[in-house]
Amino acid sequence: MIPLMEKELVNRRGWLSQEEFLDTLALSQAMPGVFAANMATAVGMKRRGVLGAAAAISGNIFMPVLMILLLAVFFRHFSDNHWVESIFKGVRPAVVALIAAPVFKMAKTAGISWRNAWIPVLSALLIACLGVSPVLVVLAAAAGGFLYGAIVRRKEGKA
């Protein structure tokens, strides 16, 4: 998706320079929410302010929403269908595998090491085994990172 965005936004339309594109990309990935919609917001804002953002988001989500709505209607009528059910019996374990596969690559990108590996492991266990809400885990992680950063800064300040 990112190469496609770059081609459209930088090369074809010239809405962003190469550098602006990379900056916007980093910000859209760092902020909460759906990455593609964040990107659309940023580009729309830059070109035409809040209205531009609204237009870009509408364009961004129109097709996916329409497509899934049609599928939802379709599924309601055919979910008992023997063929559809057979297809999904094959697909469901594959989906789980596709979610599990990027975990290790993500861990590498996140800068995992023996010292901090407990963070993802503990988060996964809390959510999957103890049923803790991911909202709480995310909040605790943000607060923990902030406190840790503050303590390190204070120590460095004194040293």
Place this chain on the structure above:
Amino acid sequence: MIFWQLFYTFCQIGAFTFGGGYAMISLIYSEVVERQGWLTAAEFTDIVAVSQATPGPVGINVATYSGYTAVVNAGFDPWLGVLGAVIASFAVLLIPVILMVLVLHFLQKYRHHPLVEKVFTTLRLTVVGLVAAAAILLITPITFGTETFQLTASILIFLIVFVAAFRYKQSPVLLLVLSALVGLALYA
């Protein structure tokens, strides 16, 4: 009131999603399947499959689908289901978009502040845990089956797809289409 619940739940999902579509899955699962019961674990997995095979983002797809299904399951007219889908899709974007607009306007200069960077380093590590949790949560009798034949087939499909995606970088769409064909061959 189901429309308000949809709005509120998906606002929350949008606000707490860091790190993209896969990280969203455990959050959406805990809200939509476990807490609200709008979808079954099987329906949820099916939507994730559809999202992986279609261009739309997982977060918006699940919001659209849950919005429609929750309203229609509650006994309303299908047209109100469409309204539910629109409300949920709008809600999941609302808070992130407001935050984006605010940050672009006022907070750009704090982006490289050491404290902000520390918070994001921790969040990135946590997100890895969130994705792992999503995979663990979805390994259930509902998605893998209970009787020996289906269970064995499911475990084999899981292992083959995992290796193909992880080791050989095969595209998700190709792997999903192949496992759909395997499903047809085995069960139809």
